[in-house]
Every structure is written in structure tokens, then in C-alpha cells.
Amino acid sequence: MVQLLCSNKVYEKLKRELSKYQIEIKQDSDLVLVEKGYDMPSEKLCVVFEAIDYMDVIRLLVSGVQEDLHLMNTLTGLSENKFAVIEPRDVLYLEAASDGIMAYTKSNRYSIKETLQYYENIWVVKGFMRINKSQLVNLLHVKEIIPWFNSRYVLRMDNNVELEVSKMFSKKLRITLKI
Incomplete structure (x- = not known):
């Protein structure tokens, strides 16, 4: 209240x-x-x-x-007609796509129900950060940060996927990581 x-x-x-x-x-x-x-x-x-x-x-x-709520500590994703309970530490990034919200781990991708805004709000304390309008990244799985043109960055993840940080979110990334 x-x-x-x-x-x-x-x-x-x-x-x-x-x-x-x-x-x-x-x-x-x-x-x-x-x-x-x-x-x-x-x-x-x-x-x-x-x-x-x-x-x-x-x-x-x-x-x-919601610090102690189970919902904050897991997510349920659907992959190949099977549900899986996934811990935030295993999620590399979340992405909004035309077919819905997807959670990517090192080995699989899962369709999830909630919005990016929802996970951005509850997982900020777990090291997740918005990097552009359609992606949230788990900073614990960023292997490299590559300076890019026009004050932007590219993040190379543990699985070698490269994600672009938009100019709008670059400043927040620099402040968060003190770069």
C-alpha cells in the first residue's frame, strides 16, 4: 500500500x-x-x-x-510441446518477436506468456537489463561488450549470439557497468 x-x-x-x-x-x-x-x-x-x-x-x-515470491525465481516456458520450469540464471536473454515472447537459454528457446515489461520489472534485481525495444539481456551471460558505431554496443553472449544495444539504452548500459 x-x-x-x-x-x-x-x-x-x-x-x-x-x-x-x-x-x-x-x-x-x-x-x-x-x-x-x-x-x-x-x-x-x-x-x-x-x-x-x-x-x-x-x-x-x-x-x-515480490522478493520472495516463487514467480520471481522461475519462469515456465514451452518448447516442442513440453513445458519446462527455468531459473533466471539459465536465461541468456528474452526477446519479443512476431510469434510472442521467447526466452533463450544456452541449449533451447522457450515460448513464454508474460511481457518483456513484466520481466524487466521483476528481474532487474537479478541482473536483467533492457537493451532495445524488443530484448532483455541477462548481464551475467554477456561474454564481450563490443563498442559499435553511433554510441551503440554489441553484446556477445555465452552462446556467441550477438545482440545490439540501441543508442537509447547505451547510456544506461554504460552507467550500469561503469564503462
């Missing part, structure tokens, strides 16, 4: 995202999400954020709320 102090536009976005994780919005909550520029209430725990970074606040809350 959280209280929101923010603009109407950000409020609607936060409300929609919080509802996905069954996090209630209540005015009397001890935890307050405060958009920068709004007054912080005294005697309450406040998380101040920039309006543009509202999804980071969601990730922070979700990682705390």
Missing part, C-alpha cells in the same frame, strides 16, 4: 502499473511516492522520483514486494 503525491498524468501511469502487482493506493499509507517538486509529508517514508523515471519506482517497489 502506497500514497502518491504527483501530477495527474503521472498518477494515472503509476496507478495502472501498481494495479498490475496488486499494490494499493491509500492516502493514509506510511510509504509515499513523491514526484520531484512536490512537498514531502513529514513522519512518512518518502521515495522522491523524477516524473520521467516513474517506472524505476515501480521496479523498486516490485522488487521489494
